[in-house]
Amino acid sequence: MDPLKAFPLIQVLDEDGRLIGDRSQVSDDQLRAFFRWLTILRTLDQRAWNLQRQGRIGTYPPFSGQEATQVGVAAALSPDDWLCGSYRDWAALVYRGVPLYFPLLNSMGHPAAGAFPDPVQALPVQVVIAAQILHAVGLAWAAKLQGEPRIAVALFGDGATSQGDFHEALNLASVMSAPAVFVCQNNQWAISVPLHRQMHSQTIAQRAIAYNIEGLRVDGNDIIAVYQTMKEVVERVRAGGGPVLVEAVTYRLGAHTTADDPTRYRAREEDERFRHGEPLARLRRYLLASQILSEDEMQAIEEEAKGLVEQAVTDAASYPPSPPESVFDHVYASIPPQLLSQQEELARRVREGRRGGQSHG
Amino acid sequence: MTQYEWTLPDVGEGIHEAEIVKWHVAPGDRVAAEQPIVEIQTDKATVEIPSPVAGQVDALLAAEGAVVRVGTPVIRFAVETGSGRTTSAATEAPVPPRETPLAAPPRSRVLATPAVRRLARELGVDIHQIQGSGEHGRVLADDVRTAAARPAAVADRPPSPEPRLQPADDGDVRVPLRGTRRTIAEHMVKAMYTAPHVTAMDEVEVSTLVAWREEMKAAARSRDVHLTYLPFIIKAAIGALKRFPYLNASLDDERQEIVLKSRYHIGIAVDDEEGLVVPVIRDADKKSLWELAEIIQDLSRRAHEHRLTREELTGSTFTITNFGSFGGLYATPIINYPEVAILGSGRIQKKAIVVDDDRVVVKPVMSVTLTFDHRVVDGGTAGRFLNQVMRYLQSPLDLFMEMN
Numbered sequence: 048m049d050p051l052k053a054f055p056l057i058q059v060l061d062e063d064g065r066l067i068g069d070r071s072q073v074s075d076d077q078l079r080a081f082f083r084w085l086t087i088l089r090t091l092d093q094r095a096w097n098l099q100r101q102g103r104i105g106t107y108p109p110f111s112g113q114e115a116t117q118v119g120v121a122a123a124l125s126p127d128d129w130l131c132g133s134y135r136d137w138a139a140l141v142y143r144g145v146p147l148y149f150p151l152l153n154s155m156g157h158p159a160a161g162a163f164p165d166p167v168q169a170l171p172v173q174v175v176i177a178a179q180i181l182h183a184v185g186l187a188w189a190a191k192l193q194g195e196p197r198i199a200v201a202l203f204g205d206g207a208t209s210q211g212d213f214h215e216a217l218n219l220a221s222v223m224s225a226p227a228v229f230v231c232q233n234n235q236w237a238i239s240v241p242l243h244r245q246m247h248s249q250t251i252a253q254r255a256i257a258y259n260i261e262g263l264r265v266d267g268n269d270i271i272a273v274y275q276t277m278k279e280v281v282e283r284v285r286a287g288g289g290p291v292l293v294e295a296v297t298y299r300l301g302a303h304t305t306a307d308d309p310t311r312y313r314a315r316e317e318d319e320r321f322r323h324g325e326p327l328a329r330l331r332r333y334l335l336a337s338q339i340l341s342e343d344e345m346q347a348i349e350e351e352a353k354g355l356v357e358q359a360v361t362d363a364a365s366y367p368p369s370p371p372e373s374v375f376d377h378v379y380a381s382i383p384p385q386l387l388s389q390q391e392e393l394a395r396r397v398r399e400g401r402r403g404g405q406s407h408g
Numbered sequence: 409m410t411q412y413e414w415t416l417p418d419v420g421e422g423i424h425e426a427e428i429v430k431w432h433v434a435p436g437d438r439v440a441a442e443q444p445i446v447e448i449q450t451d452k453a454t455v456e457i458p459s460p461v462a463g464q465v466d467a468l469l470a471a472e473g474a475v476v477r478v479g480t481p482v483i484r485f486a487v488e489t490g491s492g493r494t495t496s497a498a499t500e501a502p503v504p505p506r507e508t509p510l511a512a513p514p515r516s517r518v519l520a521t522p523a524v525r526r527l528a529r530e531l532g533v534d535i536h537q538i539q540g541s542g543e544h545g546r547v548l549a550d551d552v553r554t555a556a557a558r559p560a561a562v563a564d565r566p567p568s569p570e571p572r573l574q575p576a577d578d579g580d581v582r583v584p585l586r587g588t589r590r591t592i593a594e595h596m597v598k599a600m601y602t603a604p605h606v607t608a609m610d611e612v613e614v615s616t617l618v619a620w621r622e623e624m625k626a627a628a629r630s631r632d633v634h635l636t637y638l639p640f641i642i643k644a645a646i647g648a649l650k651r652f653p654y655l656n657a658s659l660d661d662e663r664q665e666i667v668l669k670s671r672y673h674i675g676i677a678v679d680d681e682e683g684l685v686v687p688v689i690r691d692a693d694k695k696s697l698w699e700l701a702e703i704i705q706d707l708s709r710r711a712h713e714h715r716l717t718r719e720e721l722t723g724s725t726f727t728i729t730n731f732g733s734f735g736g737l738y739a740t741p742i743i744n745y746p747e748v749a750i751l752g753s754g755r756i757q758k759k760a761i762v763v764d765d766d767r768v769v770v771k772p773v774m775s776v777t778l779t780f781d782h783r784v785v786d787g788g789t790a791g792r793f794l795n796q797v798m799r800y801l802q803s804p805l806d807l808f809m810e811m812n
């Protein structure tokens with residue numbers, strides 16, 4: 048079997064933004080909305096990077112380059128479906144309804160950034176690589192047992208597929224026929240480890256064969272392809288068709304996090320090759336060429352994005368400081384007595400430290 | 409107009425300091441918010457800093473090349489009152505913000521993974537000097553090892569810039585911590601805060617050793633070597649190390665393993681004007697006393713001339729410091745980390761000692777110390793090791809009898 052033939056890359060727009068497939072499942076209005084969101088998210092991502100450099104937020108993991116996958120996936124879900132993502136998946140979360148300033152709050156160390164406002168149906172971002180894949184299976188299986196029509200989607204990276212959790216999750220989901228969609232954002236890198244050092248398989252999608260589930264490979268920089276593919280997949284899974292593994296082939300345009308410098312391990316040639324087909328530029332080319340949006344309209348959207356992001360920065364900066372003991376608040380629905388006493392102990396120490404003039408950074 | 413001082417933040421995760429590589433602005437320049445103002449370098453990355461405010465540059469508070477601690481003010485702006493952080497960047501001069509996450513900083517184009525960079529740091533090779541053999545010239549671990557194996561004169565390294573003396577208002581002089589001094593400072597802190605240090609001290613009567621050396625002085629002159637006590641101390645130490653392998657060892661923190669070394673590479677601390685250096689005598693157990701004397705003479709001469717190779721400065725398994733050479737009787741030296749012990753020898757001086765039949769006699773006495781890492785070695789082992797060293801020093805014939 049040739050995995051590249053068995054799992055062909057699903058594309059609707061090519062790298063230059065030319066329509067090469069069927070886009071009948073997405074309206075012009077939907078595309079305008081996608082462009083607006085991709086623009087807002089890109090602006091936010093770049094601003095967050097700068098804020099870290101200015102010392103105003105802590106470590107931040109940029110998602111630039113992966114917006115098409117994240118927004119395309121989130122857009123295909125129903126409000127009741129679960130989304131279980133990682134530290135890099137703020138684009139999906141924000142599209143789903145998490146306020147724009149939450150990613151900034153998160154990098155400022157506010158525990159509140161893990162408590163998404165209703166009615167957002169999503170788990171807090173996961174830093175333990177691959178753990179959220181298991182959580183998604185649990186949620187999906189629970190929905191099935193309760194006879195509810197919701198499904199669960201896990202977003203994770205290429206590196207996550209090397210973790211044992213990935214296998215456990217896919218195996219259990221396939222055995223239980225849980226309504227879960229596993230979306231791997233193959234961005235070619237796990238920090239400084241390139242894909243070919245991560246696995247010897249030619250694709251990630253082909254791993255579906257081992258679990259006897261459906262596997263698909265989609266161009267993750269093509270929002271139309273991602274959205275349409277996910278729409279179909281979500282429908283099948285909701286109808287009881289069993290779990291699906293989707294490999295979204297994309298690229299991490301920036302650094303792993305603000306603490307990383309990819310020019311130290313990544314060749315410029317590779318960068319340029321991927322940069323050309325990046326999702327925002329690709330959609331922009333298509334929308335201009337097909338006259339769905341004009342330059343002027345795009346510029347207006349960019350101005351609007353700047354304003355929204357500026358507001359998000361103000362919102363995050365003026366968010367009331369979180370007392371250190373608030374880290375306990377969202378661990379359990381109601382706090383158990385042992386944790387409560389630990390929380391009180393911490394609060395007391397912090398108070399005493401303040402009085403003593405010491406800092407408990 | 410108000411003044412806004414911007415202090416260096418932690419631009420990575422747990423970064424303590426950074427070097428100012430290049431200023432993009434000068435005093436008097438008007439800057440827009442988010443406009444790149446300075447390029448700085450940490451041990452992890454070269455990063456561009458976008459301006460935190462819109463306004464005019466009042467003063468640059470750190471020079472290019474300066475290493476600045478996190479939290480230090482580096483630039484001062486004059487900001488229109490009321491136009492602080494709340495002003496939108498969009499209302500300022502139309503300088504396009506750089507697409508920072510996508511842009512590649514122009515400096516340090518060496519491709520290598522962090523693991524390879526760490527290897528280079530550990531082996532003391534400058535990764536920028538290596539021709540990588542990987543894809544796109546990527547530097548691989550083997551490239552680093554090859555480069556490390558090539559001896560490069562230490563003198564070839566760019567000399568650490570003359571420390572700039574900065575007289576302060578109160579007449580105190582502030583000398584920037586640079587070059588060798590800074591390396592020593594970092595090593596000492598690492599050793600001291602990693603290994604719990606304990607020092608054992610004792611005295612040994614060395615009349616036989618003194619007599620032997622006196623006897624060999626003429627022969628030494630004819631061989632053109634300066635015969636000190638150090639070769640004897642090295643031999644005594646190795647004799648004892650062979651009996652107590654846990655002192656010729658290191659602790660691999662990461663893997664939680666004690667590594668017992670099979671070779672005896674002895675570091676000897678040499679006091680130099682520029683600071684302490686520790687050249688290494690490889691396989692010292694296989695060298696004769698004459699050979700050791702010659703090697704020590706050669707190493708210390710080249711240490712003072714700063715002509716030691718990297719190889720000659722790394723890889724010791726146990727270190728000896730002769731603080732007696734500058735008059736010290738006792739000292740508590742710091743372990744040459746990651747080794748687990750350092751033997752110190754003090755000045756030899758005549759002392760009145762009480763011998764077996766309660767007579768008081770005058771004999772030459774040498775003070776010795778053993779500082780050890782209490783994580784690996786306990787007081788009992790350390791004491792027995794030190795006794796063994798002393799036995800050899802007191803009766804060098806024992807040493808002679810055991811030589812192979």
Ligand SMILES: Cc1ncc(C[n+]2csc(CCOP(=O)(O)OP(=O)(O)O)c2C)c(N)n1
Nearest residue numbers: 135174175176204205206207234236237238
């Ligand atoms: C269980 C676990 N191991 C290691 C890490 C350290 N770590 C953080 S990000 C990362 C790489 C993950 O790569 P990938 O899954 O491709 O996600 P990406 O960062 O590319 O989005 C690693 C190893 C971690 N967070 N959790």
Ligand SMILES: [Mg+2]
Nearest residue numbers: 204205236237
């Ligand atoms: Mg990845």
